[in-house]
Amino acid sequence: MSTEANYQELFALQHELQLLGxxxxxxxxxxxxxxxxxxxxxxxxxASYIALMRHQKGTAKRIGELLDGLTAAGMGASLEPRDVNxxxxxxxxxxxxxxxxxxxxxxxxxxxxxxxxxxxxRARNDFAAFQPWLEKIVALKRxxxxxxxxxxxxxxxxxDQYEPGAxxxxxxxxxxxxxxxxxxxxxxxxxxxxxxxxxxLRRNFPPDxxxxxxxxxxxxxxxxxxxxxxxxxxxxxxxxxxxxxxxITTRYIPDHVNGALFGTLHESGHALYEQNLxxxxxxxxMADAVSLGIxxxxxxxxxxxxxxxxxxxxxxxxxxxxxxxxxRNVSLEDFVFAxxxxxxxxxxxxxxxxxxxLHILLRFELERALMNGDLKPADVPGAWxxxxxxxxGLDVPSDAQGCLQDIHWSAGLLGYxxxxxxxxxxxxxxxxxxxxDIGEQEDNFRNGVYAPMLDWLVKNIHSHGxxxxxxxxxxxxxxxxxxxxxxxxxxEKKASYWYGV
Ligand code: CO
Numbered sequence: 001m002s003t004e005a006n007y008q009e010l011f012a013l014q015h016e017l018q019l020l021g022x023x024x025x026x027x028x029x030x031x032x033x034x035x036x037x038x039x040x041x042x043x044x045x046x047a048s049y050i051a052l053m054r055h056q057k058g059t060a061k062r063i064g065e066l067l068d069g070l071t072a073a074g075m076g077a078s079l080e081p082r083d084v085n086x087x088x089x090x091x092x093x094x095x096x097x098x099x100x101x102x103x104x105x106x107x108x109x110x111x112x113x114x115x116x117x118x119x120x121x122r123a124r125n126d127f128a129a130f131q132p133w134l135e136k137i138v139a140l141k142r143x144x145x146x147x148x149x150x151x152x153x154x155x156x157x158x159x160d161q162y163e164p165g166a167x168x169x170x171x172x173x174x175x176x177x178x179x180x181x182x183x184x185x186x187x188x189x190x191x192x193x194x195x196x197x198x199x200x201l202r203r204n205f206p207p208d209x210x211x212x213x214x215x216x217x218x219x220x221x222x223x224x225x226x227x228x229x230x231x232x233x234x235x236x237x238x239x240x241x242x243x244x245x246x247x248i249t250t251r252y253i254p255d256h257v258n259g260a261l262f263g264t265l266h267e268s269g270h271a272l273y274e275q276n277l278x279x280x281x282x283x284x285x286m287a288d289a290v291s292l293g294i295x296x297x298x299x300x301x302x303x304x305x306x307x308x309x310x311x312x313x314x315x316x317x318x319x320x321x322x323x324x325x326x327x328r329n330v331s332l333e334d335f336v337f338a339x340x341x342x343x344x345x346x347x348x349x350x351x352x353x354x355x356x357x358l359h360i361l362l363r364f365e366l367e368r369a370l371m372n373g374d375l376k377p378a379d380v381p382g383a384w385x386x387x388x389x390x391x392x393g394l395d396v397p398s399d400a401q402g403c404l405q406d407i408h409w410s411a412g413l414l415g416y417x418x419x420x421x422x423x424x425x426x427x428x429x430x431x432x433x434x435x436x437d438i439g440e441q442e443d444n445f446r447n448g449v450y451a452p453m454l455d456w457l458v459k460n461i462h463s464h465g466x467x468x469x470x471x472x473x474x475x476x477x478x479x480x481x482x483x484x485x486x487x488x489x490x491x492e493k494k495a496s497y498w499y500g501v
Contacts, residue, residue: 003073007082010066011284013057014089018283020054025241033231033249048108055104058096067093081286084467088285091164098147107140111412118410125400127381134377134409138370141414145371155371158415162292163422165469168368171418174425178484179361183391185488185495186355189342190393192499196337203326207252207260213323214250214264217316221302222454223248223268224275236263238270238299243282246274257324258339262303269302270295272454276462286465292416294470296423297430298457304353304424305431305490306453310336311445337498344392346401354491357424358391363406363417371414426474428487430461433478 001009027047035043067090070076076087114133121130145154148161155168163171215230233249240246248267253259273289281287289295306312310332313320317332327335342352348359366383369375375383384403385396396402408416434456435441441453460477467473474482495501 001069003070003075006066006069006073007075007086010063010070010086010089013060013063013066015283017054017058020050020057022240022242024050024054025239029239029241029247032233032237055096055101058093063089063093064097079467081281081284081465081467084286084465085281085284088288088466092285095148095161098149099144100147103140103143103147107144107412110136110140111410114410114412115407118404118407122400122404125398125404127399127404130404130410131377134380137409137412138377138414141412142371153368153372155368155415158371159418160415162416162419163470164291165471166291166293166418166422170471171422172364172368174482174484175357175361175364175418175421178357178421178425178487179391181484181488182354182358182491185491186342186344186358187393188501189354189495189499190344192501194499196341196498197334198338198341200327200330200335200338201257202255203257203324205254205257205260205324205326207254209323210252210257210260213320214260216319217261217307218248218264218268220448221265221268221272221306221450223271227275228271230264236267238267238274240274243279243287246271262307262339265307266299266303269299272302272457273298273462276454276458277465278463281465284465286467288466290464290466290468290473291422291470292419293422294426294461294473296420297426298461300353300423300427301431301457305427306445306450308336308339308353309442309445311442314446315448340494340498342495342499344394346388346394346396347405353424354495355392357421357487360417360421362387362391363408364421366403367414367417422470422482425482425484425487428490429474429478429480429482429485430457432486432489434460 024047027043027050031040031043031047067086070086071090076083076090110133114130114137117133118130121127141158142154145157148157150157153168159166159168159171211230215225218230219225227244228246228248231247231249232251234251236248236250238246238248248264248271250263250267251259273295277287277289279287313332313336317327317335320335321327340352342354344355344358345351348356348363351359362384365387366375366380369383370377370380380403381399384399388394388396388402408414434453438452438456444450444452461473464473468476471482474480
């Protein structure tokens with residue numbers, strides 16, 4: 001058979017996987033947004049049935065034969081769209097085939113039970129109850145890493161699932177460097193006599209007004225509601241249900257404006273990436289996102305670099321005052337200082353953009369040690385609290401506010417945390433390069449003009465799909481490897497403006 005016929009057959013098989021995957025996503029979206037409380041059990045049967053079908057079809061021998069044939073014919077070697085597709089389909093196929101079914105089902109069973117144990121353990125501040133489950137999960141993850149294969153250290157195999165091509169040692173170097181620069185910056189800010197009044201963010205903000213305002217902002221930055229929608233959930237997320245269906249969720253807290261405001265901007269940033277992947281390559285890796293880290297760079301860019309900037313609010317604050325009467329006696333400067341408050345706190349999801357990365361660093365260091373066997377699950381609380389004191393200068397009052405706060409480990413998501421910081425670092429590095437390419441954007445933001453920014457992101461990042469690996473994309477776009485320089489320049493400039501340090 002000709003290469004063309006083989007490629008078309010492979011495309012058709014991949015299309016089936018894509019359809020099954022998007023059906024799984026619809027089930028998941030409904031389960032997280034609207035499902036009645038008693039319907040979860042049947043839904044989980046539906047979801048595992050489709051997942052099993054997808055796994056069986058996705059590991060079919062025929063896919064392997066076609067991939068081998070195409071590779072032998074020289075495909076997969078260049079950066080042309082079809083070559084990229086063959087290369088990435090091969091990567092996905094090999095990964096799927098490396099994981100034995102008994103491990104996959106053991107992992108699903110363990111993590112689904114561990115999550116409920118974790119929920120109770122956190123509520124009762126009882127690490128001992130969670131410890132045996134953490135031990136099980138770490139053991140399973142080490143087995144998973146061995147199945148996937150690794151060279152330098154097992155953590156590489158886990159990281160690679162979320163950030164393809166990333167190496168633990170390289171990420172550790174960038175994050176370690178960031179830590180050395182962040183810890184003193186956070187200290188300097190703590191020593192400043194300037195303090196924002198964050199109580200202005202905790203007034204009465206009617207949810208229907210939050211919804212209207214959030215939708216107006218999302219539309220303005222380019223989110224297309226004819227190919228998406230916004231719903232309400234406790235934990236905001238963005239999910240793609242098909243090439244023309246990218247949905248987001250947010251939350252409306254009546255006495256705290258941040259949740260909806262920045263939740264909506266963050267998820268819209270993710271959605272802009274998904275909505276602007278090249279439509280002509282739909283159904284192939286050329287129309288997929290690169291990695292979680294690159295995805296997070298898009299959300300953080302809109303949420304923080306654009307959405308927490310003074311120019312953005314010079315445009316939007318008058319409208320915010322129209323929506324929220326309790327902001328009418330607040331000045332623009334006081335409001336923007338409040339949304340840029342920097343303060344060490346115990347909970348990651350409530351952290352500001354400066355201290356946030358220290359939360360990630362701590363988790364990354366502990367995960368790496370767990371996977372290397374240098375840290376025993378039993379010693380996690382002690383190690384957590386010691387690092388927390390070192391990085392934040394605070395004594396952790398309880399495991400519930402310490403090592404038990406995140407759902408990730410109970411869900412088996414080891415290797416996931418560093419992608420948040422990879423996102424923050426990339427956001428700053430991309431933005432600096434965008435300014436070099438298309439000029440300072442502050443006047444545009446002051447006037448509510450976002451198209452030049454979005455167009456730059458589409459051209460330089462979205463349009464490539466999975467053509468480049470995360471680290472190569474950073475280098476290709478910015479001309480430099482990922483480093484802490486751009487993010488530190490950005491955070492230091494803010495600290496100097498608001499805190500005078
Ligand atoms: Co995100």
